[in-house]
Amino acid sequence: MGELELLPDEVRLVILDRDGTIVEGAAEGHYLIDPADVRLLPWAAPAIARWNRDGRRVAVATNQRCVALGLCTRERVDEVNARVSALLAEQDAHIDEWYVCAHGIEECECRKPLPGLLLRAMADAGVGPESAVMIGDSAADGGAADAAGIAWLHVSA
Ligand SMILES: [Mg+2]
Numbered sequence: 001m002g003e004l005e006l007l008p009d010e011v012r013l014v015i016l017d018r019d020g021t022i023v024e025g026a027a028e029g030h031y032l033i034d035p036a037d038v039r040l041l042p043w044a045a046p047a048i049a050r051w052n053r054d055g056r057r058v059a060v061a062t063n064q065r066c067v068a069l070g071l072c073t074r075e076r077v078d079e080v081n082a083r084v085s086a087l088l089a090e091q092d093a094h095i096d097e098w099y100v101c102a103h104g105i106e107e108c109e110c111r112k113p114l115p116g117l118l119l120r121a122m123a124d125a126g127v128g129p130e131s132a133v134m135i136g137d138s139a140a141d142g143g144a145a146d147a148a149g150i151a152w153l154h155v156s157a
Pocket residue numbers: 017018019020021025136137138
């Protein structure tokens with residue numbers, strides 16, 4: 001994510017996917033539901049710390065259907081997110097807000113590629129589409145960005 005640290009000045013809100021973008025994703029068909037399994041991807045903390053220093057707001061928008069599937073509780077998702085935050089903090093990086101879709105497919109307006117999480121992040125930040133960017137590793141991230149009318153950057157681990 002090295003070059004991504006240098007975003008255009010007009011970007012005031014960076015919305016990040018979690019699994020496969022900030023942290024190592026679980027194997028196909030599995031979910032990251034144990035805080036002990038959280039592993040940061042190497043570019044994440046330096047990039048986020050840079051955006052923090054630039055005064056940009058940094059949010060995470062993550063699909064966690066594991067809750068709808070009964071594989072874990074919503075509280076467990078928060079525990080995993082807290083572990084991500086703790087590891088980021090070791091490198092002076094900070095997530096300003098977490099946005100989680102815990103729903104199943106076609107149960108809500110927020111499961112990416114629907115734009116609900118991104119629109120909430122933009123509303124909370126008080127920024128329009130020209131001032132936000134989505135960064136993620138999957139087509140669902142791109143779809144959500146397109147639906148929200150914002151630019152997106154594709155990263156791959
Ligand atoms: Mg992902």
